[in-house]
Amino acid sequence: MKTRFKIAQFGLGPIGLETVKLAAAKPWVQVVGGIDIDPAKVGQDLADLTGNKALRECRVYGSLKELLAVVRPDIVFHTAVSRFKLAFDQIEPMAREGINVISSCEELVFPHLREPALATKLDRLCRKTGARIVGTGVNPGFVMDLLPLCLTGVNRSVHGVHIRRVVNASTRREPLQRKIGSGLPPKEFRRLMTANKAGHAGLKESLALLAHGLGWKVKNIVENGDAVVAERDIRTQYLEVKRGQTCGLHQRAEASIGEIQLSLDLQMYLGAGDPLDAVRIDGDPPLDLVIKGGVAGDSATVAMLVNTAPRLSQAPPGLLLMTDLPLPRLA
Amino acid sequence: MKTRFKIAQFGLGPIGLETVKLAAAKPWVQVVGGIDIDPAKVGQDLADLTGNKALRECRVYGSLKELLAVVRPDIVFHTAVSRFKLAFDQIEPMAREGINVISSCEELVFPHLREPALATKLDRLCRKTGARIVGTGVNPGFVMDLLPLCLTGVNRSVHGVHIRRVVNASTRREPLQRKIGSGLPPKEFRRLMTANKAGHAGLKESLALLAHGLGWKVKNIVENGDAVVAERDIRTQYLEVKRGQTCGLHQRAEASIGEIQLSLDLQMYLGAGDPLDAVRIDGDPPLDLVIKGGVAGDSATVAMLVNTAPRLSQAPPGLLLMTDLPLPRLA
Numbered sequence: 001m002k003t004r005f006k007i008a009q010f011g012l013g014p015i016g017l018e019t020v021k022l023a024a025a026k027p028w029v030q031v032v033g034g035i036d037i038d039p040a041k042v043g044q045d046l047a048d049l050t051g052n053k054a055l056r057e058c059r060v061y062g063s064l065k066e067l068l069a070v071v072r073p074d075i076v077f078h079t080a081v082s083r084f085k086l087a088f089d090q091i092e093p094m095a096r097e098g099i100n101v102i103s104s105c106e107e108l109v110f111p112h113l114r115e116p117a118l119a120t121k122l123d124r125l126c127r128k129t130g131a132r133i134v135g136t137g138v139n140p141g142f143v144m145d146l147l148p149l150c151l152t153g154v155n156r157s158v159h160g161v162h163i164r165r166v167v168n169a170s171t172r173r174e175p176l177q178r179k180i181g182s183g184l185p186p187k188e189f190r191r192l193m194t195a196n197k198a199g200h201a202g203l204k205e206s207l208a209l210l211a212h213g214l215g216w217k218v219k220n221i222v223e224n225g226d227a228v229v230a231e232r233d234i235r236t237q238y239l240e241v242k243r244g245q246t247c248g249l250h251q252r253a254e255a256s257i258g259e260i261q262l263s264l265d266l267q268m269y270l271g272a273g274d275p276l277d278a279v280r281i282d283g284d285p286p287l288d289l290v291i292k293g294g295v296a297g298d299s300a301t302v303a304m305l306v307n308t309a310p311r312l313s314q315a316p317p318g319l320l321l322m323t324d325l326p327l328p329r330l331a
Numbered sequence: 332m333k334t335r336f337k338i339a340q341f342g343l344g345p346i347g348l349e350t351v352k353l354a355a356a357k358p359w360v361q362v363v364g365g366i367d368i369d370p371a372k373v374g375q376d377l378a379d380l381t382g383n384k385a386l387r388e389c390r391v392y393g394s395l396k397e398l399l400a401v402v403r404p405d406i407v408f409h410t411a412v413s414r415f416k417l418a419f420d421q422i423e424p425m426a427r428e429g430i431n432v433i434s435s436c437e438e439l440v441f442p443h444l445r446e447p448a449l450a451t452k453l454d455r456l457c458r459k460t461g462a463r464i465v466g467t468g469v470n471p472g473f474v475m476d477l478l479p480l481c482l483t484g485v486n487r488s489v490h491g492v493h494i495r496r497v498v499n500a501s502t503r504r505e506p507l508q509r510k511i512g513s514g515l516p517p518k519e520f521r522r523l524m525t526a527n528k529a530g531h532a533g534l535k536e537s538l539a540l541l542a543h544g545l546g547w548k549v550k551n552i553v554e555n556g557d558a559v560v561a562e563r564d565i566r567t568q569y570l571e572v573k574r575g576q577t578c579g580l581h582q583r584a585e586a587s588i589g590e591i592q593l594s595l596d597l598q599m600y601l602g603a604g605d606p607l608d609a610v611r612i613d614g615d616p617p618l619d620l621v622i623k624g625g626v627a628g629d630s631a632t633v634a635m636l637v638n639t640a641p642r643l644s645q646a647p648p649g650l651l652l653m654t655d656l657p658l659p660r661l662a
Contacts, residue, residue: 022487142485146658150481153638153659154473154631156353213660285627296616300485307484323658327477328484329544
C-alpha cells in the first residue's frame with residue numbers, strides 16, 4: 001500500500017483510544033489528531049492519552065472545525081454514540097467535507113432500519129462530496145451478520161439462520177459492564193430495557209443486515225430482553241454486584257420471512273462460564289460453526305474499525321454497508 | 332435483482348450438472364445451453380442430462396463457437412479441469428468475447444502462483460474486452476482461504492494461521508473417491524503424488540490467496556502428501572478398497588513469512604470418522620473456529636459457483652480473485 005492515510009479519531013473513550021493506538025502502528029496510517037467534547041481532554045495530545053510517544057504532535061481538538069483549521073484527515077474513526085440520530089450530527093459535517101468515516105455507532109451498521117430519512121439524506125450528501133461512511137464492529141458488524149452471511153456463500157439454499165453469542169462481561173471494559181445493567185435491581189433493568197433505555201444496541205441492525213445481504217425483505221423484527229440475575233456476589237475489576245442484582249442481559253431478535261427463520265440470541269453477563277459464538281445455518285448444506293471462547297469484543301471492534309480503512313477508501317462514495325465492501329481481512 | 336443473466340455451462344460432469352441445475356432454480360438466471368467435448372453429450376439437451384424439464388430447449392454444443400452461433404451467454408460456469416494451463420485454452424475464447432467466467436479450476440483460485448505469464452495475458456485480455464474471470468469453490472476457494480481471511484477482519488495482529496480440514500470421502504462423488512487414490516498400492520500413490528500426477532489440487536493456491544489477502548509475500552510454499560492406508564476392507568457406493576490399499580490422502584502446505592506461520596492440513600479419505608473444518612488464528616485476539624462435520628464439498632462448490640455470479644457481474648473487468656469481490660453470500 002503506497003498511500004498513507006491521514007487519520008483522526010473522534011471520541012476518545014476506551015475504544016477510541018485503542019483504535020488510534022492500533023491505527024498508529026500501521027505503516028499506511030498517519031495519525032493527525034483527535035476530537036472530543038470532554039474539556040479535560042481538549043488541548044492535550046494523543047501521546048498523553050494513549051501512552052504512545054509517537055503521537056506527541058497529535059492534538060485533541062474540541063470540534064471538527066478546529067481540527068480542520070490545522071489539518072484535513074482522509075478518514076475519521078468515529079467511536080462516540082450508539083444511536084444513528086446522535087451520530088448524524090457528528091458525522092454530517094465530515095461527510096460535507098468529503099471525509100471518509102468509519103464508525104462504531106451500532107445503528108450505523110444498518111442505518112435505514114430506524115432512520116431511513118436521515119440515512120437517505122446522508123447517502124445523498126456522500127455521493128455529492130465523495131465521502132464514504134460505514135458502520136462496523138464485532139457485534140453488530142461481524143459475528144451476527146457478516147460472518148453468517150459469508151458462510152451462506154457455500155449454501156445452495158437457506159431456510160434458517162440461528163446465531164448465539166455468549167459473552168463473559170467480566171472480561172470487558174467498564175462502560176460495557178455498566179451498560180448491561182450490573183448492580184441494578186432486575187425489575188428496574190427490565191423497565192429500562194422495555195423503554196429502550198438500556199440493553200445491547202444493534203441486535204436488530206445485525207438481523208436487518210443479515211436479511212438485506214440475503215436479499216430478503218424483513219417486515220417485523222421482534223426483539224425482547226431480560227435481566228440475568230446474579231446467583232452469588234460478583235466482584236470485577238470495575239464494580240461489585242450483590243446476589244439478586246442484575247449481572248447482565250439476555251436479549252433476542254427474531255424474524256421470519258415466509259418459511260425462513262432468523263434468530264439472534266445474545267447473553268452477556270458477568271462470570272458467564274462458557275463464552276462462544278455459534279452460527280447454525282439450516283440449509284443445503286447445513287452448517288454448524290462454533291468459535292470457542294467467542295470473538296473478544298473490544299479487541300475485535302478496534303481491529304474491525306482499523307482493518308476497514310483501506311477497503312473503504314477504494315469503494316464508491318455513499319453511506320455504505322459492510323456488505324458493499326470486499327471481504328474483511330487484516331490490513 | 333432485475334437483470335436476468337444468460338448462463339451457459341462448460342463441462343457437464345457431476346459438478347457441472349449440479350451447477351446448471353442450481354442456476355436454473357434462481358429467478359435471476361436464464362440457462363441458454365451447455366458445452367462439452369464428450370460426443371455422447373453433444374446434441375442432447377440439458378433436460379435429459381439433468382432431469383430438469385425446464386431445460387428442454389437448452390442444447391449441448393461441442394464448442395463455444397457452436398453455442399455462440401445460436402446465443403451469447405453473459406456468464407459461463409466452467410467446471411472442467413484443475414490446471415490453469417489447460418483451463419486457459421478453454422477460457423481464453425470466452426474472455427475474447429467479453430463473456431464472464433466463473434470456474435471451479437483449482438489453480439484459477441490464485442492463477443499467478445504457477446502461471447504468472449498466462450495470468451497476466453488473460454488479465455490484459457479481460458480488461459480489453461470487459462470480461463471478468465474468477466476461480467472459486469469450497470477447497471480451494473472457501474474453507475482454507477476466504478473463511479480464515481474473513482476472520483482476520485477482527486484481528487489487531489496475526490502471527491499464525493493454521494487450518495485443518497478432514498473430509499469423509501465416502502460421502503463424496505465418484506471422481507473424487509478415485510482422485511484420492513482409492514484402491515491403489517500406497518507406494519504407487521505416493522509416487523504419483525511426488526510426481527504431481529495425483530493428489531488434491533489447490534492447496535498451494537489456498538495458501539497463496541490467504542497470504543496475498545493479508546498483504547504478505549510468500550516466497551516458498553512447502554507441500555507434501557502421503558497416502559492414507561485402509562485398516563480394513565471398505566466398500567462405497569462406487570468402489571471397493573482392500574485392507575492395505577490406499578483409501579485417501581493426507582496433504583499439507585506450509586509457509587513462513589518472517590515470524591508468521593501458515594499451515595494448511597487436509598485429510599481426505601474413505602470412512603474418515605470425524606469430519607470438520609478448523610481454523611486457528613494465533614493473534615490478537617486469538618480465534619478458534621470449528622465447523623462440525625465440515626462444509627460438504629460438492630454441494631458447497633456448486634453453491635459457491637452460482638452465488639458468485641451477481642457479485643462478479645458488478646466487479647471491474649479482469650482476471651479477478653475472490654478477495655476482489657464483496658463478501659460471499661447466498662444469491
